[in-house]
Amino acid sequence: MLQVLGPQRPTPNAPACLEEFGGEGTVLVLTAGWRHEETDDEALRRHLGPDVVVLPLYTWFEVVMKELPELRAAYRARQDAWIRMRQLHRLRLTPALDVVRNLWAAGTSGDDPVMKRELSAAMAHVRDLDRQMCDHVEAIRAEHAGAIGAQKGHKVVSNMFEKARKAVEDARVVVITGGHVAVLLNRIRFFGVDEALRTRHANGGNIVAWSAGAMILTERVVLFYDDPPDGPSHPELLGRGLGLVEDIVMLPHARQRLRLDDADRVALLAQRMGTACIGLENGAWLARDGQEWVNRAEPQTAVRLETDGRVECLRCL
Amino acid sequence: MPTGAMRPVHDLLAAIEAEPGREDELLAAFEADHTFPIADKNTAVFWYRGAAETTAVYLLHWVFGLESRQPFIRLGDTTAWYLPVELPHSARVEYKLEVQEGENRRWVRDPVNDRLALDPFGANSVCAMPGYREPRWTRPEPGARPGRTVTFSLQSQVYGDTRETKVYLPHEFKPHKRYPLLICHDGRDYLRFCDMVTVLDNLIARHEVAPIMVAFTSGHDRNREYGADPRQPAFLVDELLPVLRERFPVTEDRSELGVMGASFGGVTSLYTAWTRPGVFGKLLLQSGSFVFTDIGHHGRSELFDPVVDFVNDFRNDPSRIDARVFLSCGTFESLIWFNRSLKPLLQDAGIDVRFVEAQDGHNWINWRDRLRDGLTWLYPGRLWMYYE
Numbered sequence: 001m002l003q004v005l006g007p008q009r010p011t012p013n014a015p016a017c018l019e020e021f022g023g024e025g026t027v028l029v030l031t032a033g034w035r036h037e038e039t040d041d042e043a044l045r046r047h048l049g050p051d052v053v054v055l056p057l058y059t060w061f062e063v064v065m066k067e068l069p070e071l072r073a074a075y076r077a078r079q080d081a082w083i084r085m086r087q088l089h090r091l092r093l094t095p096a097l098d099v100v101r102n103l104w105a106a107g108t109s110g111d112d113p114v115m116k117r118e119l120s121a122a123m124a125h126v127r128d129l130d131r132q133m134c135d136h137v138e139a140i141r142a143e144h145a146g147a148i149g150a151q152k153g154h155k156v157v158s159n160m161f162e163k164a165r166k167a168v169e170d171a172r173v174v175v176i177t178g179g180h181v182a183v184l185l186n187r188i189r190f191f192g193v194d195e196a197l198r199t200r201h202a203n204g205g206n207i208v209a210w211s212a213g214a215m216i217l218t219e220r221v222v223l224f225y226d227d228p229p230d231g232p233s234h235p236e237l238l239g240r241g242l243g244l245v246e247d248i249v250m251l252p253h254a255r256q257r258l259r260l261d262d263a264d265r266v267a268l269l270a271q272r273m274g275t276a277c278i279g280l281e282n283g284a285w286l287a288r289d290g291q292e293w294v295n296r297a298e299p300q301t302a303v304r305l306e307t308d309g310r311v312e313c314l315r316c317l
Numbered sequence: 318m319p320t321g322a323m324r325p326v327h328d329l330l331a332a333i334e335a336e337p338g339r340e341d342e343l344l345a346a347f348e349a350d351h352t353f354p355i356a357d358k359n360t361a362v363f364w365y366r367g368a369a370e371t372t373a374v375y376l377l378h379w380v381f382g383l384e385s386r387q388p389f390i391r392l393g394d395t396t397a398w399y400l401p402v403e404l405p406h407s408a409r410v411e412y413k414l415e416v417q418e419g420e421n422r423r424w425v426r427d428p429v430n431d432r433l434a435l436d437p438f439g440a441n442s443v444c445a446m447p448g449y450r451e452p453r454w455t456r457p458e459p460g461a462r463p464g465r466t467v468t469f470s471l472q473s474q475v476y477g478d479t480r481e482t483k484v485y486l487p488h489e490f491k492p493h494k495r496y497p498l499l500i501c502h503d504g505r506d507y508l509r510f511c512d513m514v515t516v517l518d519n520l521i522a523r524h525e526v527a528p529i530m531v532a533f534t535s536g537h538d539r540n541r542e543y544g545a546d547p548r549q550p551a552f553l554v555d556e557l558l559p560v561l562r563e564r565f566p567v568t569e570d571r572s573e574l575g576v577m578g579a580s581f582g583g584v585t586s587l588y589t590a591w592t593r594p595g596v597f598g599k600l601l602l603q604s605g606s607f608v609f610t611d612i613g614h615h616g617r618s619e620l621f622d623p624v625v626d627f628v629n630d631f632r633n634d635p636s637r638i639d640a641r642v643f644l645s646c647g648t649f650e651s652l653i654w655f656n657r658s659l660k661p662l663l664q665d666a667g668i669d670v671r672f673v674e675a676q677d678g679h680n681w682i683n684w685r686d687r688l689r690d691g692l693t694w695l696y697p698g699r700l701w702m703y704y705e
Contacts, residue, residue, distance in 0.1 A: 212704040229693035
């Protein structure tokens with residue numbers, strides 16, 4: 001059973017959520033997104049109880065990188081390739097988004113078939129670029145899989161793999177916290193926890209995730225912040241997520257990070273993603289009920305970005 | 318009929334003229350009903366209630382382009398004085414009043430305005446126009462985990478004395494990690510008047526700025542030491558930096574080493590980068606006193622002689638700078654023209670530069686308010702990646 005929560009500050013609702021999962025066993029928490037503070041679990045224990053066990057993926061990764069220089073070099077090369085690819089991709093994405101905005105500015109009468117066709121093509125191009133972004137991330141992963149995979153056979157790493165798999169399998173509930181979304185996703189994949197989570201999900205095991213943790217459960221992870229200090233920007237794809245949640249893009253802290261009062265920006269993001277864009281605020285609690293997601297908290301804690309630029313409170317999806 | 322900020326003053330005068338016997342009562346009620354200066358979109362009305370012997374009141378400010386000593390107008394035959402001044406909507410102006418009583422003149426802070434700005438010389442009153450907003454990140458923010466500071470002393474051969482440096486370490490500081498380093502001139506003043514520890518705590522906690530170490534150093538005779546004096550680059554590069562490397566985990570990456578300062582602190586930062594190329598990869602220069610001459614004398618004090626010589630040399634060969642540069646300056650400063658002209662000069666030399674102007678003067682609050690622009694430009698955090 002999947003439960004998706006909003007950011008836990010200032011008022012955490014993870015304790016109320018976890019109360020629903022009684023029984024024996026550990027509450028296994030993946031806090032790799034907290035990076036150096038991964039094992040600072042005092043607040044987690046205070047809120048989630050004494051059964052909390054942190055799976056220290058970030059710490060393990062640091063150990064592995066220190067002990068296996070060949071792996072470190074292979075990993076670094078892959079990171080460099082991704083960074084370069086993102087820079088180049090941005091050069092293509094920015095003008096493509098400008099084209100859509102310019103066409104909107106030129107007039108968006110729904111009855112004008114000429115404009116409609118051009119707009120549709122421009123938006124399709126943006127979506128295509130987003131698809132390519134995900135494909136190219138995977139292509140680079142594949143190109144470096146050999147070098148990295150060969151090193152993963154080392155005993156140090158394989159022991160960690162097995163420990164992680166068993167911990168995920170045995171836990172009463174697995175909790176994935178927020179933090180640095182790329183680091184979180186990366187460490188989960190590195191130690192094969194992605195596969196363990198998929199198995200757990202397929203078997204109906206309980207998984208609770210919030211903020212960055214919620215983002216990585218989906219098929220596509222979108223990075224977003226409309227007003228960074230160096231001026232307005234546009235959302236970008238990080239790449240594919242774990243795919244446990246289909247047809248949703250999760251946007252934690254949407255009110256803080258997105259200009260939800262700017263209908264054009266909202267519409268552009270919603271149309272571009274072509275799937276449900278859900279903003280999650282503190283207090284949100286989305287639970288999967290059959291094929292439907294239900295917001296078990298106050299409706300205003302979660303919002304849906306509509307393709308016409310409206311922002312609607314979410315009761316169910 | 319006056320409108321906006323002048324309307325209440327006009328109404329008050331009319332009321333006093335109608336009921337002269339209630340002058341004191343009406344003046345007291347007026348002062349109780351308003352905050353001063355009274356501001357509308359583009360006008361601030363300054364106010365002073367004098368004594369019977371007050372013969373003149375002047376507004377003293379440092380807004381380049383406006384007369385720096387402006388006389389107040391007496392309100393009818395009363396002891397009250399006022400002065401409307403046109404100011405931009407987002408302006409922030411520091412000022413004092415000069416009160417003349419017979420032969421005596423004295424400078425005072427505005428007695429009906431509690432808003433003050435501290436600086437090394439004391440404090441000034443502040444007029445903040447409606448468009449000015451104090452940035453949230455200048456005050457402690459909930460959830461911002463505090464860094465800490467470590468202080469050490471260094472015996473300087475260059476200066477022949479002992480100098481104290483305070484080093485800010487971010488909350489996440491781990492001795493086995495390496496961190497970018499920014500050396501800050503006038504460190505004591507940046508800590509005191511810009512609340513720089515709070516600013517760093519907040520911006521790092523927001524992930525807007527990367528976790529960095531900041532070394533706060535202060536001069537003993539800063540107007541000389543920071544005025545393009547070769548001793549300062551020698552102190553920074555040959556004495557302070559090696560000790561910082563020895564005591565703290567400073568990055569090996571030169572591009573992550575920075576130096577910053579305001580006014581003459583900006584001059585010595587640029588001077589250091591120019592005379593010691595290849596050491597610092599980032600410059601944060603606030604209201605730098607980059608005075609130059611095309612012909613003739615600079616017309617400022619003799620402290621500027623070496624500064625002008627340096628800036629003239631620098632302008633002939635800016636490409637010796639090998640750093641990313643952030644520049645800021647207030648539009649109310651006489652230095653705005655020199656700073657504005659620096660941007661295209663640096664850009665033409667292929668230097669990555671960002672320039673920010675603000676409707677403020679040559680003061681510490683202006684420099685504090687621009688820190689987010691500068692620090693995020695030079696040491697951007699992973700804001701895009703964090704969803705907590």
